[in-house]
Amino acid sequence: MIYFDHAATTGTYPEVLLEMTPFFRELYGNPSSIYEFGKAAKEMMERARKQIARSIGAKKEEIYFTSGGTEADNWAILKTAEKNREKGKHIITSGIEHHAVLRTCAFLERNGYEVTYLPVDENGLISVSELEQAIREDTILITIMYANNEIGTVQPVREIGELAGKKGILFHTDAVQAYLHEKIDVEKEHIDMLSASGHKFGGPKGVGFLYIREGTELPSLLRGGDQEKKRRAGTENVAGIVGMGKASAIGEKNFEENHETLLRMRNTLIERLQTEIPDSRINGSLEKRLDGNVNVIFKVVEGEALLLLLDMAGICVSSGSACNSSSKSTSHVLQAIGVPPEYIRGTIRITLGAENTMEEIDTLMENLKGYVQNLRENA
Numbered sequence: 001m002i003y004f005d006h007a008a009t010t011g012t013y014p015e016v017l018l019e020m021t022p023f024f025r026e027l028y029g030n031p032s033s034i035y036e037f038g039k040a041a042k043e044m045m046e047r048a049r050k051q052i053a054r055s056i057g058a059k060k061e062e063i064y065f066t067s068g069g070t071e072a073d074n075w076a077i078l079k080t081a082e083k084n085r086e087k088g089k090h091i092i093t094s095g096i097e098h099h100a101v102l103r104t105c106a107f108l109e110r111n112g113y114e115v116t117y118l119p120v121d122e123n124g125l126i127s128v129s130e131l132e133q134a135i136r137e138d139t140i141l142i143t144i145m146y147a148n149n150e151i152g153t154v155q156p157v158r159e160i161g162e163l164a165g166k167k168g169i170l171f172h173t174d175a176v177q178a179y180l181h182e183k184i185d186v187e188k189e190h191i192d193m194l195s196a197s198g199h200k201f202g203g204p205k206g207v208g209f210l211y212i213r214e215g216t217e218l219p220s221l222l223r224g225g226d227q228e229k230k231r232r233a234g235t236e237n238v239a240g241i242v243g244m245g246k247a248s249a250i251g252e253k254n255f256e257e258n259h260e261t262l263l264r265m266r267n268t269l270i271e272r273l274q275t276e277i278p279d280s281r282i283n284g285s286l287e288k289r290l291d292g293n294v295n296v297i298f299k300v301v302e303g304e305a306l307l308l309l310l311d312m313a314g315i316c317v318s319s320g321s322a323c324n325s326s327s328k329s330t331s332h333v334l335q336a337i338g339v340p341p342e343y344i345r346g347t348i349r350i351t352l353g354a355e356n357t358m359e360e361i362d363t364l365m366e367n368l369k370g371y372v373q374n375l376r377e378n379a
């Protein structure tokens with residue numbers, strides 16, 4: 001099997017699994033317990049918190065563990081809205097966010113809030129001056145993703161953060177795809193809240209975190225126990241948190257090497273697609289792009305058919321975004337960047353991981369060339 005769908009999820013690193021295992025049988029104590037047995041779990045959890053904080057230039061006390069990216073996004077948006085409703089009911093986001101953000105914003109709209117969805121240009125980038133124009137007296141939150149899960153476009157986060165800071169508006173960013181692919185610094189980039197998810201970077205599924213800048217008032221999303229300084233109720237997913245911390249440490253240590261490896265493979269793939277397969281087009285910015293993302297249209301080809309053929313050859317890629325592969329609706333991201341409807345169906349997303357090899361890229365290219373030609377001949 002050749003795996004090219006790292007934006008959907010990643011395999012758990014073996015070292016992560018090793019680190020997690022004791023927390024199921026030997027060290028299964030509840031971290032809230034005061035006896036020694038529980039304390040071991042607590043200590044390892046705090047080590048993970050410290051590691052994650054360091055990786056984004058935050059303080060340990062500013063990291064809160066969640067069940068993943070979806071919960072972190074929901075928490076940041078819903079509770080900012082609730083807490084600041086006396087101040088205003090206007091939120092700014094972009095039209096290409098993940099559904100964890102878009103559907104949360106839609107929920108707020110149904111409950112008396114107003115949401116501005118900023119457009120993006122043909123590369124998938126928002127305009128900071130349009131953002132500035134959209135800001136109103138009653139704007140309480142700007143939530144713009146760090147990098148897009150379908151086309152890999154990386155937004156001008158620092159400029160957005162500076163503007164939000166200047167205007168005194170809270171800035172949340174969904175960094176689920178960007179974490180450990182981009183160098184994130186919450187201080188330099190003026191980020192108030194940031195979401196990430198463990199399974200996108202070699203950690204386990206069902207665990208993530210929300211960074212909340214010290215002093216930001218964000219009530220708990222869940223009602224229940226006093227965990228996470230009364231801000232996130234529920235017994236902690238200790239093994240998951242420990243595993244995510246380990247994955248973060250591995251990712252941080254190998255950042256430069258992985259980044260270079262991914263860029264080399266990504267650029268080779270993009271160049272080969274453009275030169276070896278006629279009538280193909282890369283979606284999204286070529287410069288401001290995640291290191292492992294290739295999103296490509298093959299004109300007059302049914303992407304789903306191509307995906308199934310590749311699957312039969314043992315190659316995993318995604319059509320559009322895997323986050324919504326069960327939905328039949330057309331990708332809102334490709335629509336937003338102006339891809340004509342007749343071409344949207346011919347899109348596949350190939351997302352690389354550092355463990356992929358150039359030989360696997362060769363195999364992918366050989367298969368793609370043959371299948372695209374066959375599908376076109378039979379179209």
Ligand code: PLP
Pocket residue numbers: 007008067068069070071073098100145147148149174176177197198206208323
């Ligand atoms: N945000 C983005 C940009 C994503 O790509 C995803 C998942 O693919 C999520 C949020 C949701 O994360 P999770 O699956 O951990 O809830």
